[in-house]
Amino acid sequence: MIFCARRGNGRTQRKLLIGLLSVLGAAALPCPGFSQDIQYQADPDAAQKKTLLLKDFDPQPMLHAEKHEVPRARFPVIDMHNHVNDAGGVHAEDIPPAEVVRRMDRANVQTIVILTGMWGDKLQGVLDKMVKPYPGRFIVFAQMDYRKIDDANFSAEMVAQLDDAVRRGARGLKVLKDLGLGVRDKSGKFVGVDDPRLDPVWEECGRLGIPVAIHTSDPEAFWGPVDAHNERYEELIENPTWGFHDAKFPSKEKLLAERNHAIEKHPHTTFIALHVANWPENLDVVSAWLDKYPNMMVEFGAREAELGRQPRRSEKFFHDYQDRIMFGTDAEPEEAMYANYFRWLETTDEYFPYWGYPGQGRWEIYGMGLPDSILKKVYHQNAEKIFAQFKGLH
Template sequence: MNPTALLLALASTLAAQAPDQLLLKDYRPRSIYKVPVTRVEKAMFPVVDMHSHAYAETDAQAAEWAATMDRCGIERTVVLVTEPGKGFDEAVKRYGKFPRHFQLWCGLDLSGFDQPGFAAAAVAELRRCHRAGAKGVGEITDKGGGLAGNKGGMHLDDPRMDPILEDCADLGLPFNIHVGEDQWMYEPADRTNDGLMNAFTWKIADSPSILRHDAVVATLDRAAARHPRTTFIACHFANCSSDLALLGSMLDRHPNLYADISARYAETSPVPRATAKFIAKYQDRLLYGTDMGMDAGMYGITFRILETQDEHFYEVDQFGYHWPLYGLGLDAGILRKLYRDNALALMKRVERP
């Protein structure tokens, strides 16, 4: 049997499967509501994507990505190169061929975090990357176990990080930080968890050595307070999708803190009124981002969620959740800030002569 026939046979089998035999991972609901379906292939305003990664593995793929950006209205993409050293140097060679499209940020060398001289070595590598073209730092990740490969217990508010964070301020480098995961990943993976499929994939271990959600988010709160000259970007709504008020309270306290909305469209669009209200309130502090690859369809999904008032639609294959999604219907003024103006204002804020 050829591959196409095999796929058709499998689809037919699944379609005919008895409901009590259907696995949740195979569930692909289709909305039967007769409501508007809007395709948004190009953003309403030029976009600065503040959160992406080095997805292109060849020069040809980078060129294709740049062409896709042009079609979709993405003016520039921030490529977060999490590996310092050779990883960053290779990214410079590839993405440096497209200076209009891509801006590179670098990772940190945290390998010697428990050794004397750690901070000096990390700062030296940071400054080398800055000279090579890095315009920011990130994505630096702590899912509760620590920053250094999620082990060792060194969190963002650790005194060992102070010289690095201060150097970011001196160099004019904003700092993108990923703290924790969303609340579903801390809940039991049982029948009560409405984000079960993604929660199972990204589950945080229940261990005394790993900070729980609010505790790891609090490390960012303390670091932002201790380093008011440093500009922080809490990516993914600071993983506070289920409690945006927690992020809001930090934004209220720290004018040096921003948040990007990358890869949390599915987590926030099921509650469109609450999310739209939050975005309106903090419209000067939020940044568009994707963190989901480089294809046109992905961009279009984000535009649909942000720009339209479409109701009850699914994007299971993109996001992994079986929740119906809803457009936020943000007004043009807010969209312009979210898509572009806030990113430009942030870079101007950190700019050094």
Template sequence: MSTLLVSCQHAPEKYTLADYQNVPKLDVHVHLETERPLFVDLAKEHNVRLVNVSLEYTKGWEDVFRKFAFGLNQHQAAPGWVDMVTAFAVSDWDDPAWESKTLAWLDSCFDAGAVGVKVWKNIGMVSRDTAGNLIQIDDPKFDPIFAHIKSRGKVLMGHLAEPKNCWLPLEEMTTNNDRRYYGRHPEYHMYLQPDMPSHEELIGRRDRVLEKNPDLKFVGAHMGSLEYDVDELAKRLDRFPNMAVDLAARMGQVFYQTAENREKVRNFFIQYQDRILYGTDLADNGERTREQLNQAMEDNWKRDWEFFVTSNTMESSLIDTSFQGLDLPREVVDKVFYQNAVKWFGLVD
């Protein structure tokens, strides 16, 4: 009888703070730009697997090659803990060999274990062709690249556009982290550049790509740049069944909306529990100490765990008001923090 009773018992419906260490987690958006193993060693202590994300920054293919090489090094040193998303550059966009070069590069990355491809906000906001026109993500020249990514069974990860705060003056932004970022990076602050595309235009171009490629698996980095309103994000998830989003560097917007309407945000996470991937944008370039890195991990990973698994009243430097944790069901937490990443990126569980 006692054996039967034990076998019929169900796991608790909710996690607690004490479960943090023992539950497998997966951060799908980190940037490791060093060969030292410190970040990965600390992630193991937190029971967090990683997806390292490459991108084109300001140096074209040099950025892409260097960032992917760091990710490959970390993956080979800890294959069960680090997976890789590669990237490509558009710095040589008008070179007749650009397409063949890009496809060959992506194949070499896939053969080395890359699970996806990142496109960054330079497309649409920074990079230009030789005539001076902004390169846009819905340009037909990208079509064979996206088709190839799909044919290889990989994921396109897109950081396209920026948070909507980017088009507001600093004092009107809803989160402190955005205010700090654009204060430090006025070159990306679109409010200061009224001749640049609007948020709506950039999102519209991204949406046209998804309309044209309905079978392409797409992960919208940073909540798909629709972080300001879960209702707007829900519309895109309804419209594009192969779209998911990660939460990297957008928890401030989640907290802000939670402070305004907790039940709406909670219902969003429950309704779209299969389409949300946990990510942070944490990084290591080899300069910070073990203590500094671990503090950054605890500040993000443990804060977010508390937010999702408890109903505690919380405060964060990201916003100026308190908010209450979502207290999500265990199965939702498992999906957001781990299972969805395995599914969308095709990771080995």
């Protein structure tokens, strides 16, 4: 019967085979009912035959694992990282605000934070469209206008622009990854994340009591060559401008050190280091930063895949830093998207696709089954504490 089994690695199978042959003598009996001549040596031409293209490879897991649907979060949710109907047009099309609210109600999402609100009239447009008709359901952040970087009074202009934004109703400042990786001044050099010209802006955020949601650097694999060893190969082929392997770009470590330097210089300003401080692949180092910088918070938008593939380490991270982690998605508000995040946080389901699979890499994730006390903090309490710091312009 051993002859019929197809489990175990080749070496074990061969050992079993030799053992059996010595018992039975050289004439091994075929399995009853098998007309096929089953070989136990790998096909020597196998390497040449594995020609299926990566883009066509779509294996379906045969795992029979429990599946718990979580269409509604157990506690009200604040989505700290979203771009729905924003000023910059991150998503191709707007969704009617009433439809967004319907989806939020079904998923138990109390508030969505629209990070990319820009400034001036554009900001006003988002506030008028989203916040005015639905008070409490949307919060909008402002941004800086880097086109003015070479103005002699850039810092004062940005502080005035921020004050104006807060007067209009903005409740935070968003910094995109272009700071450090895209914005250049007249010297032709990239403006560093800890550039002193930005210090008055970070200080003003502290004075106003609004958080800085800062996106610095990107996944570690974006700095590697786009080759067969890159775990985000397909994503980088699809988005060639997301790769920073070229020597003209600062290293990931340098960028993160600059961001942390800015955070350290402004202890009275709360910084939300987006995307798990942009090193979820290295939770030991993010933990050390959270210990070192009491004014650093994190959210996990678009990093469900990273945290979900290391469930035991992530669970420890959520226990250790339960007062510092906030819920965020960085994805278009769809009910199925939220349900996927809730399943990951609330259940102990195993081996299921993260939202957007396989866009960020070919692996699956595992639920953490977080306790209610932590879920409440991550879903809304930690975010509420930050927004309660608001002081405004007086």
